[in-house]
Amino acid sequence: MNIVSDDIQEVTAAPARVDMYTGIHKALRAFMADTLLAVGRMDCDDAVELAQVTQRVLELLGACASHLQHENEHVHVAMEVRAPGASDAIAHEHQDHLTHITRLGNLVADLRGAGISARPAAAQHLYRELSLFIADNFWHMQVEETAHNAVLWSRYTDAELIAIHDRLVASIPPEEMMAVARWMVPFMNPAERLVLLADIRGKAPAPAFQAILDTARPHLTTAEWAKLARGLGLAPVDGLVEA
Ligand SMILES: [Fe+2]
Secondary structure: OOOHHHHHHHHHHOOOOOOOOHHHHHHHHHHHHHHHHHHHOOOOOOHHHHHHHHHHHHHHHHHHHHHHHHHHHHHHHHHHHHOOOOOHHHHHHHHHHHHHHHHHHHHHHHHHHOOHHHHHHHHHHHHHHHHHHHHHHHHHHHHHHHHHHHHHHHHOOHHHHHHHHHHHHHOOOHHHHHHHHHHHOOOOOHHHHHHHHHHHHHHOOHHHHHHHHHHHHHHOOHHHHHHHHHHHOEOOOOOOEOO
């Protein structure tokens, strides 16, 4: 973690720049925290709940694996072009995360295959291992948001960063995009949410924009939805775009 300290100073003093990490990392932090809490309160004797919660863990693990792949293929490649070696430490952590993801997947399989008497211990084991994975990821994301951004901001213009991010987003399949929207839109602050949705409206087909709104809306409070609808100029009652 020592690589961070000098760069944090730089980031703290820097003016606002294009930040590829903050939105998706808020989504991941929310997805991770929510899933961990669900595992912690899970009733192992309830077969339906066990199936649902463990499926959610697998979905989280899949999202984490996809996310680090996107970073490797787009962000790290860009960093290495202009700052060779700058992504080495985090790329190494991505390898560790893949190992941890495989281990957690095996713990889910163990829990699902356990007899009734063995389930509580298996669930507790999964809960603790997942918490450590999440803790590690929280540190990891902090490094990316500070040290990696410092590298990106010193070597790329905002227009170039937007182009890199657009290529990354274009590589994401629609189903994955909807899963990301489910966790990203509700857990941003109102200003971030409005900027994101306005950007999506300008770049995506109208049905895709509407689908993202529909996905996020049930997870917003009434006040949050009102602020978003007002900012986007949407009809306040049904969320449809005004004619
Ligand atoms: Fe990462």
